[in-house]
Amino acid sequence: MSFLENLKELFGTESLYEVLCLEKSASDSEVKRAYRKLSLKVHPDRAEEKDRPTATKKFQCLSKIYTVLSDKEKRALYDESGEIDDEVVQQERDWDAYWRLLFKKITLEDIKEFEEKYKGSDEEVNDLKSAYMDYEGDMDQIMENVLCSTAEDEDRFKDILGDLIKKKELPKYKNFASESKVKKRARKKKAEQEAAEAEEMAAELGLHDKSENGLHQLILKRQSDRASAMDDMLAGLEAKYRKPKATKKHKSTEKSKK
Numbered sequence: 036m037s038f039l040e041n042l043k044e045l046f047g048t049e050s051l052y053e054v055l056c057l058e059k060s061a062s063d064s065e066v067k068r069a070y071r072k073l074s075l076k077v078h079p080d081r082a083e084e085k086d087r088p089t090a091t092k093k094f095q096c097l098s099k100i101y102t103v104l105s106d107k108e109k110r111a112l113y114d115e116s117g118e119i120d121d122e123v124v125q126q127e128r129d130w131d132a133y134w135r136l137l138f139k140k141i142t143l144e145d146i147k148e149f150e151e152k153y154k155g156s157d158e159e160v161n162d163l164k165s166a167y168m169d170y171e172g173d174m175d176q177i178m179e180n181v182l183c184s185t186a187e188d189e190d191r192f193k194d195i196l197g198d199l200i201k202k203k204e205l206p207k208y209k210n211f212a213s214e215s216k217v218k219k220r221a222r223k224k225k226a227e228q229e230a231a232e233a234e235e236m237a238a239e240l241g242l243h244d245k246s247e248n249g250l251h252q253l254i255l256k257r258q259s260d261r262a263s264a265m266d267d268m269l270a271g272l273e274a275k276y277r278k279p280k281a282t283k284k285h286k287s288t289e290k291s292k293k
Contacts, residue, residue: 038099038119045093051100051113059114063105070101150183159183160195164205167196172211175222186226 039049046054052061055069074097075081082090103109103119113119153159162181170176177192178184184192199205 038096041092042096042100045089045096051104051119054097054100055104066101066104070097070104073097074101153183154188163192163195164199167205167208167211170210172196172208174211174214175218178222178226185230186223189222 036044042051042054043049048054052059055061055066055073057065057069061069074094077090077093077097079087079091079094103113109119159181163177166177166180170180174189174193178186178189181188181192196205196211200207200211
């Protein structure tokens with residue numbers, strides 16, 4: 036089976052750009068961000084045991100896509116013909132090592148620094164608006180999908196959304212306007228449980244000692260995608276905001292943005 040046929044089987048398309056949810060005109064930095072975000076999501080270490088073989092295939096395919104789209108000559112040839120020489124992407128390589136070469140691990144200090152800049156920023160508001168629209172005002176989903184969010188942020192988020200609704204910048208969804216007290220209490224209880232679990236795991240892995248290795252272990256251990264608020268924050272932060280490690284081919288760093 037050819038590489039493009041593999042893509043069709045795993046991602047439902049043979050288009051390199053569609054796999055990364057990009058337009059053909061995407062910039063190099065947009066390609067890198069999209070690759071980093073999706074490859075983190077399907078990384079074998081984040082998959083359950085039964086799903087690991089498929090995740091490995093997807094992860095390897097994404098890395099091969101990046102080898103094509105990050106190379107000007109290979110990308111130009113693909114853009115012109117829509118085809119890829121299988122020899123270009125079938126080379127033997129440790130794709131996990133290749134991924135780690137491009138993107139350095141994040142530390143606890145990175146998370147703290149990002150959170151301080153993110154909360155209250157225009158970017159947080161834009162993410163909040165997107166989550167509100169995507170989930171039609173469902174606060175359960177909104178709280179799970181906005182980076183760095185905790186139970187303490189809920190009232191602040193509601194005030195922001197309420198103001199945007201009054202200004203007619205957002206539609207008024209019933210899920211948001213008429214949420215039951217039972218659902219609110221259940222969300223609060225779940226958040227408290229997750230916070231306690233996260234604190235216990237952080238202590239177990241030595242994160243309070245700012246252990247970078249401990250942070251990496253935590254990311255690997257929390258394999259269910261968005262299984263908790265902490266996992267959501269770590270996964271989103273790595274996917275969107277981690278700075279690339281300098282290499283001969285990638286000497287510049289990009290700004291942390293969507």
